[in-house]
Each structure stands twice: as C-alpha cells, then as structure tokens.
Amino acid sequence: MHLQRMPRILAPIAALACLAALSACKGGADGARPAGTGTASGQAAPEGPLAEAQRYVRQYTSCEDLSAAPDDPRLPSDDLTKAGQWSVTQRGLCSDKPEHGEIVLSIPSDMKEFQTRYKQYVMDKIAGGDGAYGLNSRVLVGKGFVATPTRTRTAVALVRSDLRVLTCNPTAPVPKGYKREKALVEGCVLSDFVGSEDGQGSPNLETPQDPAASGGAAGKPGQPAHGSLGLAKAGSMAELKKLVASSVDCSHFSTDPATVAVESIDYAPVVSGDPLAWGLSGRALCGVPAGAQRAHDLNWLDTVSDMRKLQTRAKAAQLADLKDDGKLRGTASRLLVGENIAVETNDPGVRFGLYQQQFLYLNCVPGFSAPAGYRLEGSQVEGCVLTNYEPDHPVTGGR
Known part of the structure; x- marks a missing residue:
C-alpha cells in the first residue's frame, strides 16, 4: 500500500517563529485569536496529531474551527465512530466553510484495526439489507489519520493529496484512470476515485456519452x-x-x-x-x-x-x-x-x-x-x- 505522507511542523521551528513575532503568537495588542489556534466557542484548539492533520488538510481545502469536543453540534448524525472505538485515540472536527460542510478527523493508534472495523461495519450494513452501503465512501485514509468529509466536493479536493478513499463494498467500482491500491484489510481498496450520486464526485472516465x-x-x-x-x-x-x-x-x-x-x-x-x-x-x-x-x-x-x-x-x-x-x-x-x-x-x-x-x-x-x-x-x-x-x-x- 502506498503510505500517505503528512508534513510535520517541528516544534523548534514553531518556537523560533514565535520569538520572531511574539505579538502574533500572543494574539497581538488587541488580544485577537490567531487563525487556527482556537475554536468558535473560544476553547483552546486541539494540539498534537489533530493539529497536524488539520494543517495537512488545509493545503487542499478549508478546515476551520478545529474542535475535539465530543458533543460538538457540528458532528454529523451518521458519524461512524468516536474516541475509544476502532483504536481511535483522538478525534476532532473542522468546517469546510466554502462547501458548508464538516470534516471529521480521527487519529487511530492502529490503522489496520481501524480499517478492519470499518470493513465489518460495511459488511453488517450490507447483511442488514443495505446492499449499496459504502459505494460512495467518504472515509479518506492518510498516514496516521483519517478524514471523513460530509461534502462530496470536499472529498474530491482531498484526494488530490495523498489521502485515499477506503472502500469495502465489494461491488464498488474504481474506473480506469484512477489509482487502485491495496488497503491493510483484505477485500477493501484505496483509491483516488470519489463516487457520488449528486454529479459532484470524480468524473467516471468510463462513463459513456449520449x-x-x-x-x-x-x-x-x-x-x-x-x-x-x-x-x-x-x-x-x-x-x-x-x-x-x-x-x-x-x-x-x-x-x-x-x-x-x-x-x-x-x-x-x-x-x-x-x-x-x-x-x-x-x-x-x-x-x-x-x-x-x-x-x-x-x-x-x-x-x-x-x-x-x-x-x-x-x-x-x-x-x-x-x-x-x-x-x-x-x-x-x-x-x-x-x-x-x-x-x-x-x-x-x-x-x-x-x-x-x-x-x-x-x-x-x-x-x-x-x-x-x-x-x-x-x-x-x-x-x-x-x-x-x-x-x-x-x-x-x-x-
């Protein structure tokens, strides 16, 4: 499997930046909060792996107001998991404001365990009668984190990075022209193809023309x-x-x-x-x-x-x-x-x-x-x- 790379900002560099612009690190004379260092509610923004995931995602799409609050009202009703499940040690949420959507960020301690649990979740849905569940997966896997956007266009923007769509529905296609990589779990694939029903997903290069x-x-x-x-x-x-x-x-x-x-x-x-x-x-x-x-x-x-x-x-x-x-x-x-x-x-x-x-x-x-x-x-x-x-x-x- 191609391992996704996530650039890391080293602490010494960040410290030097703060010394060079002390007022900016403290929020300036007017006490304003620097962008990305807090949430809309005024709580301190998460640090560590969640902050690194946000920085990576921001290279490709909007990811504002990062929060790790488990009761954040922006969390989607069909949210897949939470911290403490599927080996997820931390979980946060940010907003893609131009697309009016959210991005759930999860930090698994064991990526294979996460993919195994997701596959089982899909298989249970299919066995329960929802044979199409997971065809339009929004679970995007990176190295060390998982991003789950609620909007199709957000997903399309993110697959331009090293993030890959994790698909475990055995009938889901990966059309010609898109990358198809092995997942960590048998029966699942990673690809840069975003399926959708709203016409906003990745173009299917195999789709015929009228x-x-x-x-x-x-x-x-x-x-x-x-x-x-x-x-x-x-x-x-x-x-x-x-x-x-x-x-x-x-x-x-x-x-x-x-x-x-x-x-x-x-x-x-x-x-x-x-x-x-x-x-x-x-x-x-x-x-x-x-x-x-x-x-x-x-x-x-x-x-x-x-x-x-x-x-x-x-x-x-x-x-x-x-x-x-x-x-x-x-x-x-x-x-x-x-x-x-x-x-x-x-x-x-x-x-x-x-x-x-x-x-x-x-x-x-x-x-x-x-x-x-x-x-x-x-x-x-x-x-x-x-x-x-x-x-x-x-x-x-x-x-």
Missing part, C-alpha cells in the same frame, strides 16, 4: 457514441447459471417447459408463450414455483439466439403494461439483457447484483433519462434504452 445530447460524440454522461461499454455473455445455460450465481438463487433450478412456463400472483415473467417466438434458444426457472407453500424467489434465465426479436417483443409487453396508469406492475419482471443472455426478475436486489455483472435493463418508458454516473446505452429496438438506473430503486450508498 450522442443525442449535443448532436455529436460528446454529450451528457450516460451513453456511448458507438457500441457499448460491455455486456455480460455466456456460451450456454450452464455458463449463465454459474455466471449469475452470486445474484440469483438457483438452488431450485428447472428447464422443464411446464415448470418454466409457470406464473404466480407474485411473479409475472416477461416472456409468455412459445420461447422460440421471443428469440430464445433456452429458458430455465430459478426458484420454487408452488407446492405446499406460496411460490417464491422466481427468476427466469434465458439464452438468446435473436436479441432484436426478444427486445421487440419485450418492448410491446412493457408498453402494454404501461398503458393503463403509466406504471409497471409491481409483480412484473424486468428484462435484464447481456450480449446473448437475459434474466427476467422483479426483485430489485437481484437486479442490483446483475448490474454489477454487466447486465442492463431494457427500459421503454417514454421520456426516460438517467442521471450522470449511470449507464445508458442504445438498445436493438427503437424507443428503448439499456440502463442500470431505476427511478424507483436508485443505487444509493453512504460512507
């Missing part, structure tokens, strides 16, 4: 001028089943035509009738269709011989579903396609996992658009796009 946005190859982030950023593919149903194993529960798996054709009150597939008429070469069902209890966890796997035919039929079915109230039924599956494969699912959690594996959703809703940072590519049928953005289930991530 040629329709400005009449040329350069447009809003979202769609490539030509081709695709890449889609999932498999050479057989067995390969497809293996490919999606981390996202789709196929412990109950069947290719029996009668079983695959099942529909339930909770699960409506995209494909109905003869699969060959939809351009499919194979179809399977993952999940329990019925029996002693209600059907559950139904997802359909498709190998595709004619992707244009599949998308054309799926578009017609989607528009028919939208006709009544402009919304898709909650039980209706969405079609997520790859290069020569597809998955039909109405489970947002399953779709989230498939998006990480380069599947994209065929969206034919009139007027649909995707925010910057999401994929938006042309489909094989006019009036539809392929995307990983769902307005009802946007990918979100905290620290």
Whole structure:
C-alpha cells in the first residue's frame, strides 16, 4: 500500500517563529485569536496529531474551527465512530466553510484495526439489507489519520493529496484512470476515485456519452457514441447459471417447459408463450414455483439466439403494461439483457447484483433519462434504452 505522507511542523521551528513575532503568537495588542489556534466557542484548539492533520488538510481545502469536543453540534448524525472505538485515540472536527460542510478527523493508534472495523461495519450494513452501503465512501485514509468529509466536493479536493478513499463494498467500482491500491484489510481498496450520486464526485472516465445530447460524440454522461461499454455473455445455460450465481438463487433450478412456463400472483415473467417466438434458444426457472407453500424467489434465465426479436417483443409487453396508469406492475419482471443472455426478475436486489455483472435493463418508458454516473446505452429496438438506473430503486450508498 502506498503510505500517505503528512508534513510535520517541528516544534523548534514553531518556537523560533514565535520569538520572531511574539505579538502574533500572543494574539497581538488587541488580544485577537490567531487563525487556527482556537475554536468558535473560544476553547483552546486541539494540539498534537489533530493539529497536524488539520494543517495537512488545509493545503487542499478549508478546515476551520478545529474542535475535539465530543458533543460538538457540528458532528454529523451518521458519524461512524468516536474516541475509544476502532483504536481511535483522538478525534476532532473542522468546517469546510466554502462547501458548508464538516470534516471529521480521527487519529487511530492502529490503522489496520481501524480499517478492519470499518470493513465489518460495511459488511453488517450490507447483511442488514443495505446492499449499496459504502459505494460512495467518504472515509479518506492518510498516514496516521483519517478524514471523513460530509461534502462530496470536499472529498474530491482531498484526494488530490495523498489521502485515499477506503472502500469495502465489494461491488464498488474504481474506473480506469484512477489509482487502485491495496488497503491493510483484505477485500477493501484505496483509491483516488470519489463516487457520488449528486454529479459532484470524480468524473467516471468510463462513463459513456449520449450522442443525442449535443448532436455529436460528446454529450451528457450516460451513453456511448458507438457500441457499448460491455455486456455480460455466456456460451450456454450452464455458463449463465454459474455466471449469475452470486445474484440469483438457483438452488431450485428447472428447464422443464411446464415448470418454466409457470406464473404466480407474485411473479409475472416477461416472456409468455412459445420461447422460440421471443428469440430464445433456452429458458430455465430459478426458484420454487408452488407446492405446499406460496411460490417464491422466481427468476427466469434465458439464452438468446435473436436479441432484436426478444427486445421487440419485450418492448410491446412493457408498453402494454404501461398503458393503463403509466406504471409497471409491481409483480412484473424486468428484462435484464447481456450480449446473448437475459434474466427476467422483479426483485430489485437481484437486479442490483446483475448490474454489477454487466447486465442492463431494457427500459421503454417514454421520456426516460438517467442521471450522470449511470449507464445508458442504445438498445436493438427503437424507443428503448439499456440502463442500470431505476427511478424507483436508485443505487444509493453512504460512507
């Protein structure tokens, strides 16, 4: 791991500076407090490692009114830890006033312990149902301290230094063009890429461009001028089943035509009738269709011989579903396609996992658009796009 460097101001130099300008060190004749030596409440500012961390951060962004008060009202409500936890011996807070945000500064005695505890925190959040937690991490690791800003632009400013974003969500991307370094804990990475949903994070150099946005190859982030950023593919149903194993529960798996054709009150597939008429070469069902209890966890796997035919039929079915109230039924599956494969699912959690594996959703809703940072590519049928953005289930991530 690249160790971050933090310049230190030696005490003898500071003492000489005070001798050279004694009045400035004492606050001057009017008793004014020198900048950075106290807090807004008049308390003495923290010294030692916290002050050194502040001096380092100030080279790249604003960090004013440093305080170590545990009850400072500026502390964010979702603060991760406190002094005495995660090996943190000291903790302070300063304000990035131009961005109207705060920066929490933590001094761990054992950086590996801190990273281990943060990883466990992320894993617990994911296990609790928040699968996107930590995708947009704001935990910035340096040599000897950790900075956790509350504003995206503050984080972007700080990664210009040797501070690195600690990310432990296994699905979090580090796009090409950004540094990717090993963390002290297996399963986590350090990078200078700041992810965000507000469009203020680091630019994703892999983000495609929408040629329709400005009449040329350069447009809003979202769609490539030509081709695709890449889609999932498999050479057989067995390969497809293996490919999606981390996202789709196929412990109950069947290719029996009668079983695959099942529909339930909770699960409506995209494909109905003869699969060959939809351009499919194979179809399977993952999940329990019925029996002693209600059907559950139904997802359909498709190998595709004619992707244009599949998308054309799926578009017609989607528009028919939208006709009544402009919304898709909650039980209706969405079609997520790859290069020569597809998955039909109405489970947002399953779709989230498939998006990480380069599947994209065929969206034919009139007027649909995707925010910057999401994929938006042309489909094989006019009036539809392929995307990983769902307005009802946007990918979100905290620290």
